[in-house]
Amino acid sequence: MNIFDNLTHLFPITNPTWIFLVVLVIILFAPLIFNRIRVPHLVGMILAGVLVGEHGLNILSRDSSFELFGKVGLYYIMFLASLEMDLEGLKKNRTRGIIFGLITFFIPFVLGYAAGHWMLGLRWEASLLFSCIISSHTLVAYPIVGRYGLSRHDCVTIAIAGTMIALLLALFTLAGISASARGDISTQFWVRFALKCTIYCLFIFYCYPRLTKAFFKKYSDNVTQFTFVLALLILSAALSELAGLEGLFGAFLAGLVLNRYIPRVSPLMNRIEFVGNALFIPYFLISVGMLINVKSLFDHKEALFVVAVMVITATLTKWLGAWVTQLTLRMKASEREMLFGLSNAHAAGALAMIMVGTSLEIAPGAYLIGDDVVNGVVVMILVSCIISSLVTDRAARKVALAETSTPSTVGGANKKIMVALNNPETVEALIDTAIMMRSTTLKKEMIALQVCLDNDHVEQQLKQGKLNLERAAKAAASADVQLSTYNRVGVNVVGSIVHTMKEFEATELLLGLHHKRRVGDSYLGTVATELLARTNRQVIIVNYLMPVNVMHRIIVAVPQWAEKEVGFYQWVEHVGCMAEQLGCRIDFYAHTDTIPLLKSYIQSNHPSARTSYMALDDWNDLLIATQHLNYDHLFVLVSARRGGISWQPSFENLPTQLMRHFSNNSLMIIYPEQFGQAHELSYVQPLPAAN
Secondary structure, three states: OHHHHHHHOOOOEOOHHHHHHHHHHHHHHHHHHHHHOOOOHHHHHHHHHHHHOOOOOOOEOOOHHHHHHHHHHHHHHHHHHHHOOOHHHHHHOHHHHHHHHHHHHHHHHHHHHHHHHHHOOOOHHHHHHHHHHHHOOOOOOHHHHHHOOOOOOHHHHHHHHHHHHHHHHHHHHHHHHHHHHOOOOOHHHHHHHHHHHHHHHHHHHHHHHHHHHHHHHHOOOHHHHHHHHHHHHHHHHHHHHHOOOOHHHHHHHHHHHHHHHOOOOOHHHHHHHHHHHHHHHHHHHHHHHHOOOHHHHHOOHHHHHHHHHHHHHHHHHHHHHHHHHHHHHOOOHHHHHHHHHHHHOOOHHHHHHHHHHHHOEEEOOEEOOOHHHHHHHHHHHHHHHHHHHHHHHHHHHHHHHHHHHOOOOOOOOOOOEEEEEOOHHHHHHHHHHHHHHOOOOOOOOEEEEEEEEOOOOHHHHHHHHHHHHHHHHHHHHHOOOOEEEEEEEEOOHHHHHHHHHHHOOOOEEEEEOOOOOOOOOEOOOHHHHHHHHHOOOEEEEEEOOOOHHHOOEEEEEOOOOHHHOOOHHHHHHHHHHHHHHHOOEEEEEEOOOOHHHHHHHHHHHOOOOOEEEEEOOOHHHHHHHOOOOOOOEEEEEEOOOOOOOOOOHHHHHHHHHHHHHOOOOEEEEEEOOOOOOHHHOOOOOOOOEOO
16 A cells, blocks of 8 residues: 555656657557457547546646647648548539538537437527537547548548538537627627638638648758648648637648648658657547546436436437438448448537537626536547447448459559659659559559669769669658669660569659750650660650649640550559549540540549540641640640551651740650560651750
């Protein structure tokens, strides 16, 4: 007994180093322990918070660090939900999202008011506040969806859209309750509130895209970009609070606006997800658990009754909302479970609303919300988060299994990309391009190759090549993509590249456009021209004048008979992947016989891609077709080798046309894979020099 007495004075821990250590231990071991018993680790984080909090073993006190990191963690959940959202899927499902949002708000709102007023005996203002709490919800279980790769599934998009509709309606109602309790409910109040919200939204939607685009153009460092994005997130949350809304709404809005500029598969997105999932979100879940006082349930019977009413009402009404939505929209049972799982959790939004109730004084010494209701809401948060995590995990597993069991033919799914490096300034751009073109079903690693000529400067070339490969490996690792790097010494650059492709079974080659240094060089350069002659594999040559993630549109020019080439669907898949990652539109200019095949493939494999199809029956009309090409567009030119099915004599003039008319545009030239071995193809004559 004396030992415990001697130890009690050590708790709660106040030393910041030890506090952070305890939190890291929880973050490390909670997933390991709870995954073994098949319980989502989010539940483990919350229960661990209950255990170490002041209402548990009192190991930690909920100090300002938990309030700070916990709040940022909540913002991160909302930010990631909108950042990973498929905007085209949102547009497609916006009506269904609005329907779900209205249903999942009004059913809990009406039944919650009845339960609060008739069963708990609350005043009408308190009953309305209770209705707001249970009608809104927080996407606590969203990380589970991301782990199953379903962040862009239709039912998830509907759930996210419904979440913001329900939250927005609850916040508007809360603003009215607060104004009524203060005696400030008037037309002037609502006009002022609407004006602040309008100014805030206009600022976010108008200024954020322009700031982001300008910043990303000037600064390409991933750490700098991450800090900039985090600053925009917090600024949006802070301005949202100034406008009379909650910060989590601002976080969601920031992600929605920045969605276009942060590709889903990119080093920047990987850093954002990593920091959130490794630190901020676990901090938030632990801080929620630390608020829960389980002992208060057994102090008196009334408290237990209040908790029971709140938990049953909140869970039942959210299930009814998902069920009615399923019937209305004719959804599957697994999708109903997903909607219920994502919409059942109540967390920081409920806490913020209940804190408003405890601060509104309706009489001297009497507040709108009493201690029993506060304790009931906190316990409801725990129960709802546990139910939400369990149901979402089960539903996500069902949906994922159903998705993978459906056969899908994706062009280029088993291809291996090799990137040829040379210019240090284009290393990251080439790796980012390869990552974005890479199909999500592709499991093989990428290859980065640096060829150094065996001459008097070989040692200097090897050092520079090593630096280039290190930068490439760093860029790939930050996007969680496996990359093999090779620094080769050879007497011939083209021969070394071709031999490496054969050695490692690379099925396509990506390289940058050369910088012309010698008189008489063609636009493509000697190396690219000889490569086209010595390999039948797909070769992609790129030249970016601005960061790829700020491209606004992709313009694709496709020659006649392109669909007859064996590599047709391979490059179509790449373009579709890039469009989805960048969230930009694709304009296809192709022959009328080719357009149906393009449209069919894109609709089947990339349904969220925004596309348009224009007829280009005469290749000589290319300049007319692309007259609206802007500086922030990527021009993709699908060409062919001499002797290929889609090759035509007008391709001889391409170097001159590209240099004369497209020198101020970002460019990608694709030479699709062709039948036969390289020696079986007609010899590719070097392209004529550009005048």
